[in-house]
Amino acid sequence: MTKVTGYDISNYGEMVDCEPRMSVFAKALKRAITPGCTVIDLGASFGPFALLACKYGAGKVIAIEPDPSVELIMPMAQANGCADRITVVKDLSTNYRPDAKADVIISDVRGTMPLFETHIPTIVDARERLLKKGGHQLPMRDTIRIALARSPKAYRPCYYPWVSNQYGIDLSLGRTYAVNSNQRVDLGVRHLVSEPLDLAVIDYREVTDPDLDRTVELTADRDTVAHGLLMWFDAEIADGLTYSNAPGQPPLVYSQMLLPMAEPLKLHTGDTVKARIRAKLMGRSYIWSWDCDVIDAESGSVMKSFRQSTFKGDVISKSALDQISNITVPQRSTQIEIDRDCLSFVGEGRSVDEIAALLLERHPDHFKTHMDALNHATGLLGRYVDGHS
Numbered sequence: 001m002t003k004v005t006g007y008d009i010s011n012y013g014e015m016v017d018c019e020p021r022m023s024v025f026a027k028a029l030k031r032a033i034t035p036g037c038t039v040i041d042l043g044a045s046f047g048p049f050a051l052l053a054c055k056y057g058a059g060k061v062i063a064i065e066p067d068p069s070v071e072l073i074m075p076m077a078q079a080n081g082c083a084d085r086i087t088v089v090k091d092l093s094t095n096y097r098p099d100a101k102a103d104v105i106i107s108d109v110r111g112t113m114p115l116f117e118t119h120i121p122t123i124v125d126a127r128e129r130l131l132k133k134g135g136h137q138l139p140m141r142d143t144i145r146i147a148l149a150r151s152p153k154a155y156r157p158c159y160y161p162w163v164s165n166q167y168g169i170d171l172s173l174g175r176t177y178a179v180n181s182n183q184r185v186d187l188g189v190r191h192l193v194s195e196p197l198d199l200a201v202i203d204y205r206e207v208t209d210p211d212l213d214r215t216v217e218l219t220a221d222r223d224t225v226a227h228g229l230l231m232w233f234d235a236e237i238a239d240g241l242t243y244s245n246a247p248g249q250p251p252l253v254y255s256q257m258l259l260p261m262a263e264p265l266k267l268h269t270g271d272t273v274k275a276r277i278r279a280k281l282m283g284r285s286y287i288w289s290w291d292c293d294v295i296d297a298e299s300g301s302v303m304k305s306f307r308q309s310t311f312k313g314d315v316i317s318k319s320a321l322d323q324i325s326n327i328t329v330p331q332r333s334t335q336i337e338i339d340r341d342c343l344s345f346v347g348e349g350r351s352v353d354e355i356a357a358l359l360l361e362r363h364p365d366h367f368k369t370h371m372d373a374l375n376h377a378t379g380l381l382g383r384y385v386d387g388h389s
Contacts, residue, residue, distance in 0.1 A: 009069055011253075012045040015108070018253045020243045021235075025049065025108065025138065028238035030056045032104045032136035040064065040130055042093050042107035042122065047073035047086070049106050054082035058104075064089040064096055094125050105131050106138040112184050112257045114142040114202050114233055115279045115286055120210035127204065141236040142202045145246065148194035148218045148273060149230035149258065154185045158227075158260045179262050180313035182288055184255040185230070189248040193226055193267070194218040196246075199277060212279040220267040228260040229275055229290060259290045262306040270297030287311050338363055342380050352377050 016022055029052055033039065036059035041050040044063035050073060053061045063073050063086055070090050077083040089096050105126055109119045123137075131137060161167075162175035197216050220226065233254075234244040245252040265273070271294065278289040289309040293302045341362055345355045356374035360367045367373040 007045070007067065007069075009046065009072075012069055014253050015045070016048050019250065021108075021252055022048075024235075024237050024241050024243050025106070026052055028138050028241045029053060029104070029106055031238060031241075032106075032138060033058050034103065035059070037103035038062070038100065039104045039106065040093075040098075040102040040126070042105060042126055043109040044073065044088075045069045047076055050086055051076060051080050051082065053104070053106070054080070054085050059085065061086045062089060062096075062098070062102070063087070064091065064093045066090060066092050093122055093130070096130070098130055101132040102130055102135060103132055104136045104138065108139070110142075110233075110254065112254050113144065113231065113279075115144075115210070115212060115281075117284050117286075118210075118281070120202070120207060120281070123204050124208055124210075136238070137204055139204060139235055139237045140239070141204065143234045143236075144199045144202070144212075144231060145196045145234065146199045146216060146218070146229055146231045146275075146277070147192045147196040148220060148226040148267075149187055149191045149228055150193045150224055151185070151187055151191045151227055151258075154183060154187065154191075154258055155227035155260060155264065157181075157183065177313050177315060179260050180308050180310060181260075182310055182313075183228075183258045183260065185258045186251050186255050187230055187247050187258070192230070192247055193224045194221055194273075199231065210281040212277065214278075215274065215276045218273045218275060220269055220271045220273075223268050226261060226265040226267055226273065228258045229273075229277070229292075230256055230258055232256045259288065259308070261292070262308055265294060265304070267294075268297060271295065271303075272297070334363075334366060338366060338376070339380055342377055346381065352381060355381075 029049065033053060033056045035057045038060045039053040039058045039062070041047070041053065041061060041063045044050050044065040045067065046069045047063050050061045050063040054077070063070070065073070070088060073086065073088050074083055077086045107123065107126070109122060110116050127137060158175065158178045162171050162178055165171060197218065199214050199216060200212055230247070232245045232247070234242065234246065236242050243249070243252070245254045245256055247256070274293045274295060276291040280287045280289070287310055291308070292306045294304040295301070296303050338359065342355060342359055345358055353374065356370060356377045359377060360370055360373040367376070
């Protein structure tokens with residue numbers, strides 16, 4: 001079955017082991033629950049929040065998760081003596097139609113940033129359709145923060161092997177892609193070379209727009225070299241219950257995001273980087289853009305300007321661009337014909353093995369063996385298991 005996220009069971013386990021994240025969520029959940037209430041756990045993985053909700057007195061818990069890890073929820077619920085109170089929904093929450101709305105919704109479907117895949121649209125939908133008026137929504141608010149950062153080590157992937165390498169080959173073309181790719185990093189306070197500023201406040205009780213477009217002015221606090229724009233978030237799960245992946249805080253599973261500069265910036269105290277940061281949700285992924293003007297402290301003039309975007313960081317073929325264009329007229333292909341045939345055999349009482357035999361018979365030029373056809377059929381049909389693709 002196709003995975004919806006890039007997580008595996010070990011990643012989900014790391015989230016439970018991640019402190020203070022887990023204990024803050026647990027305290028907020030315990031505070032929100034009243035005896036017999038209904039709780040929805042969005043992105044439940046193998047169900048740690050769902051199990052805690054039962055432990056704290058919830059009468060009914062709906063655990064929603066499209067990832068295969070959801071298969072572990074009921075065995076774990078049985079081990080914890082609460083299987084009778086947990087309902088598992090193997091799907092996306094946007095497809096779920098409740099019998100009644102929940103008193104509490106808990107979720108953590110962020111990535112390195114709260115702006116991650118379809119996190120915001122998912123939360124908006126859950127708030128509007130699944131939560132009772134006046135119900136508890138956990139988390140409550142995230143504040144994205146930003147600062148100039150110096151880290152030759154973090155910047156190395158933007159320089160080596162593109163500008164210099166020990167083999168004497170010209171790889172300079174690749175540097176354009178490298179400097180337009182955001183990076184996961186774990187930097188400390190010593191790496192910051194400006195005062196941090198708030199970039200955006202995402203209040204999950206009110207947010208509707210999944211996109212971001214903000215401009216900040218970051219001022220160098222010393223003579224230094226800046227390698228990028230460092231971003232992190234301060235999380236408020238409930239009133240007074242917080243944690244952060246900021247520099248200087250205990251490292252969390254989220255890490256931080258570094259938007260590298262097109263080139264290292266030599267700055268003097270008081271020089272300013274005026275940065276326009278944009279994040280645009282396209283399908284299930286965000287395109288990040290950062291436009292920077294470097295302003296001299298003495299003259300007030302712009303010394304350098306950069307226009308960067310993760311869109312420029314992906315190597316995309318013309319054929320791939322044609323496929324995502326809204327004016328492209330799709331053409332039939334052998335692959336489309338094979339997939340169409342495979343899906344047309346579903347619902348007629350045939351096993352996957354029988355479907356594979358029919359594919360091999362109908363497309364002998366494409367499949368060399370029955371196993372080839374079987375692998376194709378299981379891969380394609382696995383995308384539709386549990387009602388999602």
